[in-house]
Amino acid sequence: MTAAQNPISAFTAAEAAAMDTALEAALQGPRGANPLVGAVVVGPDGRQLVTGYHRGAGTAHAEADAIAAAASAGVDLHGSTMVVTLEPCNHVGRTGPCAQAIIDAGIANVVYAVDDPHDPAAGGAATLRAAGVSVRSGLAAERALELNRRWFQAVDAKRPFVTLHIAQTLDSRIAAEDGTSQWISSPESLADNHGIRNRIDAILVGTQTVLVDNPRLTARDANGDATGKQPLRAVMGLRDVPADAAVRGDDGKVLHLPTRDPRKALSVLFAAGTRHVMVEGGSRILSAFLAEGLVDELIVYLAPTLLGSGTPALNGLGIGTLAQAQRWAWDAASGGAVQFLGRDLRLHLLPEEATVPHRTQDTPAAAQSPSPQPTSTDSLPVRTAADTAMGGY
Ligand SMILES: NC(=O)C1=CN([C@@H]2O[C@H](COP(=O)(O)OP(=O)(O)OC[C@H]3O[C@@H](n4cnc5c(N)ncnc54)[C@H](OP(=O)(O)O)[C@@H]3O)[C@@H](O)[C@H]2O)C=CC1
Numbered sequence: 001m002t003a004a005q006n007p008i009s010a011f012t013a014a015e016a017a018a019m020d021t022a023l024e025a026a027l028q029g030p031r032g033a034n035p036l037v038g039a040v041v042v043g044p045d046g047r048q049l050v051t052g053y054h055r056g057a058g059t060a061h062a063e064a065d066a067i068a069a070a071a072s073a074g075v076d077l078h079g080s081t082m083v084v085t086l087e088p089c090n091h092v093g094r095t096g097p098c099a100q101a102i103i104d105a106g107i108a109n110v111v112y113a114v115d116d117p118h119d120p121a122a123g124g125a126a127t128l129r130a131a132g133v134s135v136r137s138g139l140a141a142e143r144a145l146e147l148n149r150r151w152f153q154a155v156d157a158k159r160p161f162v163t164l165h166i167a168q169t170l171d172s173r174i175a176a177e178d179g180t181s182q183w184i185s186s187p188e189s190l191a192d193n194h195g196i197r198n199r200i201d202a203i204l205v206g207t208q209t210v211l212v213d214n215p216r217l218t219a220r221d222a223n224g225d226a227t228g229k230q231p232l233r234a235v236m237g238l239r240d241v242p243a244d245a246a247v248r249g250d251d252g253k254v255l256h257l258p259t260r261d262p263r264k265a266l267s268v269l270f271a272a273g274t275r276h277v278m279v280e281g282g283s284r285i286l287s288a289f290l291a292e293g294l295v296d297e298l299i300v301y302l303a304p305t306l307l308g309s310g311t312p313a314l315n316g317l318g319i320g321t322l323a324q325a326q327r328w329a330w331d332a333a334s335g336g337a338v339q340f341l342g343r344d345l346r347l348h349l350l351p352e353e354a355t356v357p358h359r360t361q362d363t364p365a366a367a368q369s370p371s372p373q374p375t376s377t378d379s380l381p382v383r384t385a386a387d388t389a390m391g392g393y
Pocket residue numbers: 165166167168173174175179180181184205206207208209210212213236237238239240259260261262280281282283284285286288311315
C-alpha cells in the first residue's frame with residue numbers, strides 16, 4: 001500500500017523530526033551491497049528514545065539496531081512509533097525479519113519513507129498491519145530515495161555496486177618508477193582498507209598488479225592475521241594467473257576473469273553472487289572502470305608524499321576537453337567525505353550528476369564518459385550529511 005492509498009497519511013512534527021534524525025543516522029553506514037538505512041523510535045510524548053542504523057551487509061538492520069539499543073538501555077518500546085527510512089524487511093536474513101522484531105517489541109506505529117524495492121508487495125508493511133500495527137509511509141520519500149539512489153540503480157542494473165580504491169601520493173602516483181608501492185598509505189589507511197575488504201563480496205585487480213605485487217588480497221589485521229569474512233579475489237586480464245601467485249590462496253575463493261571488458265567482468269561477478277566489488281587497481285583497471293561509467297563510489301587515500309614520476313593513478317579516461325571532465329561529489333556516508341587517517345586524507349566521493357555527457361552509440365567506450373545522469377546545481381566543496389541526504393545517492 002502506498003502513502004496515497006493509506007487512509008492515515010498525516011505525520012506529526014515529532015515524526016518529521018525523527019525522520020531527519022534517521023536520515024542523518026543512515027549516513028553513518030557504509031555504501032555497498034545493502035542500502036543505507038536509519039531508524040528512530042519516538043515515545044508517545046514525541047521524545048526520540050533510541051536511534052539505529054545499518055552498518056553493512058551481514059549486520060543488524062537499522063530497526064533491529066534501534067531495538068537492541070533500547071534493550072541494552074532498558075527502554076520499554078511498548079506503544080511507541082518506529083520511524084525508519086526504508087520499509088521494514090520481512091525476510092529471514094542473518095538478523096531475522098525486522099517486521100517481527102517490531103511486533104515483538106510492542107511498537108504500536110511505524111512510519112517509513114519508501115517501499116523496499118525488493119519485495120514491495122509482500123513486504124514488512126503487510127506483516128505489520130496484519131499484526132495490528134499502524135503503518136504509514138511516504139514521509140521524506142524523496143530524500144530517502146536520494147539517499148540510496150546509486151544503490152537502487154545498481155540493483156536495477158543487475159550488476160555489483162562498484163567501489164573504486166586509489167591509494168596515491170600527493171602527485172597522483174600509485175607506484176614508483178620501479179613498480180614499488182608498498183606502502184604509500186599510512187597504517188591507519190591500510191586498516192581502513194582492510195575493514196572494507198571485510199565488508200565487500202569481491203576484490204578485483206588487473207593481471208599486471210598480480211605480476212608486480214603478488215598480492216594476497218585478503219582482509220587482515222595489523223598483525224597480518226586474517227579477519228572476519230574474506231572477499232572473493234578476482235583477477236582481470238587475458239594473461240594467466242601464475243600457478244604460484246599468492247592471490248590463489250588455499251580456500252578456492254579466487255576467480256580469473258579473462259577479459260578486458262569491465263562490463264563483462266561485472267556480469268560474471270554478479271552471476272557468481274557478488275553484489276559489491278572493490279576495484280583496487282592498478283592504473284589501467286581503475287581507468288577502464290571509470291571510463292565506462294561503472295563506478296558507484298570512489299575512496300581515495302591521499303598520502304602527503306611526492307614521487308615526481310612512476311605509475312599515475314589513472315591512465316586516460318578518453319577526455320580531450322574540460323567540458324568532458326568527470327566531476328565527483330563529496331559523500332558524507334561511511335564516516336564523512338574527508339577524514340584524516342594517520343598522516344593521510346581519506347576522500348569519499350560519489351558520481352556527481354550534471355556534468356556527464358551522454359554516451360553515443362558510435363563513440364568507443366574508452367573515449368566516452370559515464371552514462372547520463374540527471375542535472376543538479378553546483379556541489380559544495382564539502383557536503384554535510386544533510387546535503388548528501390538531499391542531493392547524493
Ligand atoms: N597504490 C595502489 O592503490 C595500487 C597500486 N598498484 C600498482 O599499480 C601498478 C600496476 O598498474 P598497471 O600497470 O596499470 O596494471 P593493472 O593492474 O591495471 O593491470 C593491467 C593489465 O590488466 C589487463 N587488463 C584487463 N582489462 C584491461 C583494460 N580494460 N585495459 C587495460 N588493461 C586491461 C591487461 O593485461 P592482459 O594482457 O593480461 O589482458 C593489462 O596489462 C603496479 O606497480 C602496482 O604496484 C596496483 C593496485 C593498487
